[in-house]
Amino acid sequence: MTEPSMQAPTTGVDDILAANDGYRLRVRVLNEQGLHARPAARLSQEAQKFGCSIHLRHDGEAVDAKSILDILTMAAGHGSELELHADGPDALEALRHLRALFHNRFR
Template sequence: MSRTTGTINGDIQGENIDDIRSPDSGLDCANSRHALVQQMRICNQKGLHARASARFVRTVELFDAQVNVSREGTSVGGTSIMGLMMLAAGPGSSILVRASGPQAREVLDALSQLIDNGFDEDTKGQEPEL
């Protein structure tokens, strides 16, 4: 299997991981034993708080993929607002996001963009006014 490295903001290197598919294995993205993993740095002012966790969950739910998030030995489902908040991922902390399923790559890309954009909050950790 090939190896890949995930990055966000260009300064955090993800761990090497097995790619979702192996040409000779016959496995596809739907096999939950094979996942993509990417390390991401939380860069908004308030970290992974309630509103940011809700945005994370809404993003995950747009894709046909299963997502788990880990930090410091604790792993939670990517569709659990309370679970994500329990990770206590403050500004500057790193989380490890694991995705499997047909749209694993797409969900990781979308989550990377969401986190990189500070969960669409302004610099004070508030939602921008419309």
């Protein structure tokens, strides 16, 4: 009888993971024009509804997800993979909400 493999589960895009300092979520930009002005504005507006801190990371750069200007500086195009990090009392709820926003292409 052989031992079952003890590999760590793989995590992919759209999985919310607990971290020592809050929660993390990887998402992919699905809309054709990327995070241009309208989706960046929508993302920052939706993030501002939560009391937790929310940061967005792309290509090693982390910005405040509540700031439209910060989001625009990332120049995240179609297909870009981003990581959201939330820390605070409503962090999990915030990431669930923002995940749906990415899935619905900011509509």
